[in-house]
Amino acid sequence: MKRGLMIASALALCTAGCGGGASGTAAAAPVPAPTPAPAPSPSPTPTPTPIASYTPAAAAIPTAGIALPLGKCVNMGNHLEAPNEGDWGRAIAEDDFTIIKAAGFTSIRLPVRFSGHAAMAAPFTIDAAFMTRVRHVVDLATAAGLNVIIDMHNYDELMAAPDANAVRFAGLWKQIAATFAAAPATVWFELINEPNTNLTNAKLPAIIAPALAEIRATNPTRPVIIGGEGWSGIGSLATLPMPADPNVVPTFHYYDPFAFTHQGATWVTPTPPLGRVFGGAADIAEIDRNLQTVRDYIARTGRVPFVGEYGANDVAGVPVSERINYYGTITAAYASVGVQSCAWAYTNTFRLRDGDHWIPGMLAAIHTTTTLR
Template identity: 65%
Template sequence: MGNQLDAPNEGDLGRKILDSDFPFIKAGGFDTVRLPVRFSGHAGTTAPYQIDATFMARVQQVVSLATGAGLNVIIDMHHYDEINTSPTANTDRFVAMWRQIAQTFAGAPDTVWFELLNEPNINLTNSNLLTIYRPALAAIRETNLTRPVIIGGGNTSQVSSLATLQMPDDPYVVPTFHYYDPFNFTHQGATYITPTPPLGATFGSAADYAQLDANLQLVKNYIARTGRVPFVGEYGAIQYIATSDRAKYYGTVSNAFASIGIQSCAWSYTNTFNLRTDSGWITEITSVIATTIGK
């Protein structure tokens, strides 16, 4: 549900979430929604770092709508930019927010999962991530003993981050990575990238497939080494690309990871990597998305 609850304010970066979205998503054959939320934009900057009650109630409402439609939900802390640049200075706030989130959703169905932090980067690396993950996880376990908690590695959780990602000593922690290779194809024309990748890149060369094969091997190596099965928390291609080429990418990537037992969350619903328009699903894309269970 990108660019919605992770916007500075819901509606700033596109339309707001509608009550009808979740039955629509379920009817479209999807089982899970990942809900990026900018909790840090609605929380105090001094102790006790209280999250705004109205905003938290909106998150609760959205989660209830999704679970009521029969969907699994991943509540993801998104766009906490300050912790990437100053991890130590923001650790207490990070932990306090997660304690509040965990308390709020302690009674939620077990189909609701938490994701500690979207795409750690800059000064948050695999070498120091556990210094913020461990205390946040401990705060969650005060009220949610067995709820699955997702963690991603540094360098924006690229697949290469799995090689050195350290896991907390907790059997209910699930690793994730994001996949946007080749970046000059998936993000062409994205003006929020500096420099902006130029338009016109294509996907499907021998080099592209070799890169995908190499990345599949990285994931297989990770599973063999750790015994943990990660999932693709994001993958996709921007809307400026021809629909047929986008469909080729979504289909190729989701099928490739499904072939080694890896599930994936497609980015995104209605934003600039959209899977639907006002008219409905972009079926040329959604019809080729694969999962490990053959849907």
């Protein structure tokens, strides 16, 4: 568990937006708790330390495989990866993607709980109405001019028992791939969100190879994204297995420092207390170490990863200014080494948008690389 913190929902719900830190161990999932506990009393707030400055650079160029032209990206968090759309906040609206595009975003990541809407027996048929809804959402996003990552999210059973679910996993991807075979080249597939528990890096090749083969049967060159063990923490890059496929792209997630990003998160046990500020010397030193990890990965493998999730809790008691500092610093830091990132999340959790307006200052804080490729 992440720094000694038990994540109640990781095993019980495997809810949205799990993240990993420098150690690659588990982080928590930003989703409303089933029975919300009272928010903890704020601790005394220390005087904030000035935030370090990072300068975005051109996108890193891979020497092996491809890099995605992600640009500014936002996760559609707690929408289609909930047990049912609307369970964890409002449903996706018809105009959401024109709003997102107008705000300067280039891409969206769409977490989807396909496994919760499919038969358990072969051929593991995905509910037709649910697949139609996913396709409609993807069509809305592409029509708005956005790149779309279709991400298989919250497949709890696969994490607990990878071997027992491998055939079903491949069967689900066979259907998803066929459904989107004629989609624009700006639609990308992410095999599985945040491998954890028993789905380790050592286990990944045997589990993902059949699923990738099913995708390639109908989508021979479509980009496919793979993240590693321990909730795809940055430490997972050390042993992340990559198939011999030039159109596979690595990803990792970033929620460090956890005591800041998940303060007041009632789905974490014990709940990290409010009052943690961001930007002290230890925080910046941690970022710098992690940037070196990414540089080393690019130099060693020739592949360019992207940050598929990052963010900070928007619970009452966390000043918006602190969240702005975090989103700005993290995005600029990774952009300074040519790596792009995707914020968690749009409007339901770790929000960038509140009701009918963007939270003031949040959009301006988010950086990306100075080029897309």
